[in-house]
Amino acid sequence: MKLETTHASADVASEVVFEAKGLKKEYDDGRVHALRGVNFRITQGEFVVILGPSGCGKTTLLQMLGALAEPSAGILHYRGKSLADLADPASYRAREIGIIFQAFHLLPTFTAVENVQMPMFETDRPAAERTERAVELLKLVALGHRLDHFPSKLSGGEKQRVAIARSLANGPTVLLADEPTGNLDSENSKKILELIIRLRREQNMTLVLVTHDLNIARMATRTIEMKDGLIVADQQVPQTAA
Amino acid sequence: MNFLTIVVRGLLRRPVRTGLTLVGISIGIAAVVALVGISHGFEASWATGMKVRGTDIVVSNMGNALAPKPFSAEVRDRIGKLPEVAAACSIYADLTSVEDASMMVVSAREWGGFSWQNLKLISGRMPNDGMEDAVVLGQTAAEMLKKKIGDPLQLETKELKVVGIVDGGAMVENGSVILSLELFQKITGNEDRINVIDIRAAPGMSEEAVKQLCDKINAIAPEAKAMVAGEHLGNSQAFRFISAMSWGTSLLAVIVGVLGVMNTMLMTVFERKQEMCILLAIGWKPSRIIRMILWESALLGFLGGIVGVIIGTISVKVLEQLPAIHGMLEPDFNGGLMAVAVVLAVVVGVISGLYPAWRSSRLTPSLAMQG
Numbered sequence: 257m258k259l260e261t262t263h264a265s266a267d268v269a270s271e272v273v274f275e276a277k278g279l280k281k282e283y284d285d286g287r288v289h290a291l292r293g294v295n296f297r298i299t300q301g302e303f304v305v306i307l308g309p310s311g312c313g314k315t316t317l318l319q320m321l322g323a324l325a326e327p328s329a330g331i332l333h334y335r336g337k338s339l340a341d342l343a344d345p346a347s348y349r350a351r352e353i354g355i356i357f358q359a360f361h362l363l364p365t366f367t368a369v370e371n372v373q374m375p376m377f378e379t380d381r382p383a384a385e386r387t388e389r390a391v392e393l394l395k396l397v398a399l400g401h402r403l404d405h406f407p408s409k410l411s412g413g414e415k416q417r418v419a420i421a422r423s424l425a426n427g428p429t430v431l432l433a434d435e436p437t438g439n440l441d442s443e444n445s446k447k448i449l450e451l452i453i454r455l456r457r458e459q460n461m462t463l464v465l466v467t468h469d470l471n472i473a474r475m476a477t478r479t480i481e482m483k484d485g486l487i488v489a490d491q492q493v494p495q496t497a498a
Numbered sequence: 499m500n501f502l503t504i505v506v507r508g509l510l511r512r513p514v515r516t517g518l519t520l521v522g523i524s525i526g527i528a529a530v531v532a533l534v535g536i537s538h539g540f541e542a543s544w545a546t547g548m549k550v551r552g553t554d555i556v557v558s559n560m561g562n563a564l565a566p567k568p569f570s571a572e573v574r575d576r577i578g579k580l581p582e583v584a585a586a587c588s589i590y591a592d593l594t595s596v597e598d599a600s601m602m603v604v605s606a607r608e609w610g611g612f613s614w615q616n617l618k619l620i621s622g623r624m625p626n627d628g629m630e631d632a633v634v635l636g637q638t639a640a641e642m643l644k645k646k647i648g649d650p651l652q653l654e655t656k657e658l659k660v661v662g663i664v665d666g667g668a669m670v671e672n673g674s675v676i677l678s679l680e681l682f683q684k685i686t687g688n689e690d691r692i693n694v695i696d697i698r699a700a701p702g703m704s705e706e707a708v709k710q711l712c713d714k715i716n717a718i719a720p721e722a723k724a725m726v727a728g729e730h731l732g733n734s735q736a737f738r739f740i741s742a743m744s745w746g747t748s749l750l751a752v753i754v755g756v757l758g759v760m761n762t763m764l765m766t767v768f769e770r771k772q773e774m775c776i777l778l779a780i781g782w783k784p785s786r787i788i789r790m791i792l793w794e795s796a797l798l799g800f801l802g803g804i805v806g807v808i809i810g811t812i813s814v815k816v817l818e819q820l821p822a823i824h825g826m827l828e829p830d831f832n833g834g835l836m837a838v839a840v841v842l843a844v845v846v847g848v849i850s851g852l853y854p855a856w857r858s859s860r861l862t863p864s865l866a867m868q869g
Contacts, residue, residue: 349863
């Protein structure tokens with residue numbers, strides 16, 4: 257199945273998706289420095305893994321990329337436009353990016369097919385079309401037989417598949433994943449990673465994934481290693497691994 | 499799935515709490531429906547009483563008391579001379595205890611006056627003359643006093659005889675003890691005193707002309723006030739006080755409902771904080787979250803309103819059957835009152851949801867990544 261995206265793949269192949277210059281984030285009136293001046297560039301189609309110990313600032317960085325939090329200082333551009341100056345950050349989150357959380361974060365009172373439809377409420381799609389697309393997406397992640405199951409009736413791996421389908425709801429060009437296998441056993445972790453990587457490759461999406469797991473890093477096209485709010489290493493991974 | 503599905507699921511998430519909140523708000527609305535319905539019914543019944551008596555204008559002095567203040571019987575003669583007045587009937591109406599009944603309408607009417615004409619005999623007869631020691635009872639009054647034809651009835655210090663039971667065509671008439679004005683004045687020592695004059699305007703007069711006649715009467719009879727029949731009760735300070743008390747009591751109950759809904763919606767925002775942050779993180783606008791909260795509270799109000807209208811109506815129907823007040827209530831549950839009650843409940847719901855909605859608008863999507 258070919259997913260719809262907001263940008264044609266060929267046009268954006270070498271386009272700079274994210275560009276950060278001197279990015280800083282402070283909490284508690286400057287007592288906590290989560291990011292201390294981060295610089296990087298991410299281009300369309302890259303699979304970037306952000307590595308580092310707990311508290312190094314990788315999740316904060318992912319929040320910035322998702323416009324979930326604003327930087328204290330520095331510049332962060334998305335396709336040449338400052339994320340801080342976005343008139344409608346919600347629209348950016350709804351249409352440009354898809355987010356996958358470690359704890360799945362499905363809504364417990366909604367079925368799988370309903371959960372996938374949630375981001376589509378910020379689009380003009382009619383109800384029937386929303387349902388149709390959610391069904392297609394769930395089939396894409398091999399959950400066509402679990403459409404009407406509530407999250408409490410799904411296994412961890414299945415929940416994360418629903419979350420992945422939800423992240424693709426509005427055809428994003430960027431996927432942001434925060435420890436997507438952190439709550440899964442090794443077998444499910446492998447399957448989920450394979451799914452995310454396959455989808456990223458098929459759709460030429462940019463994937464930014466935060467993890468502790470070095471095995472995942474080996475599958476990426478590039479790794480960014482962080483420590484104490486700074487990037488300490490930024491290197492390409494040989495293409496055969498991706 | 500549409501947006502309403504999301505709203506309904508939000509309420510069904512905690513069915514017991516939603517149910518209890520519904521009960522809270524519906525009790526408030528039930529109080530509005532019951533008290534205001536009874537109050538409107540009383541007013542409507544009074545107006546019906548005037549209509550069945552064929553009264554166009556009521557001249558009375560409705561002050562703070564439940565019964566009008568007395569004035570000189572001579573006023574009737576002054577008014578009766580006006581060419582636009584077809585007929586005038588002097589009345590002395592009082593609200594007083596009669597035997598075991600703590601409060602009854604005693605309606606003493608000018609013997610031979612038109613206000614006797616609407617009374618239809620169910621049993622017995624009418625008094626033979628204005629000075630016969632006799633009363634007729636409205637059918638509800640007879641039931642309340644447990645009287646039948648020939649029974650004695652103690653009024654003040656005088657023992658009178660029940661000679662007839664009548665259907666007056668309206669609740670107020672049927673709940674009255676009716677006797678001749680002359681007899682009542684003699685018993686109570688209120689010779690030459692009356693407190694109401696029923697007036698029939700000349701045939702063919704328009705509403706405007708009847709109003710102009712009121713002004714004319716007011717000019718020649720400053721002791722009392724002439725008002726178009728049906729409107730005079732609303733002019734009574736006592737009735738206005740009772741009406742205000744009905745609304746006041748109802749609104750207190752509604753305020754309790756408001757606090758209940760507000761508490762529920764605040765709990766909802768606190769409990770579903772992360773869920774809302776997730777929705778923000780996946781692209782929902784804060785305005786949609788606000789709408790979700792407001793729709794939930796409005797729906798809660800709407801359902802509470804419907805249930806409240808049902809409870810209020812049933813409660814009054816049950817109340818009407820109680821022996822102590824059987825026949826004394828004629829509630830007016832018109833569509834307008836029902837609609838006002840439901841709209842009030844929805845408004846209560848929306849107002850209750852404003853603060854929780856504002857709280858939800860301050861959530862930050864980054865919290866979605868915490869835990």
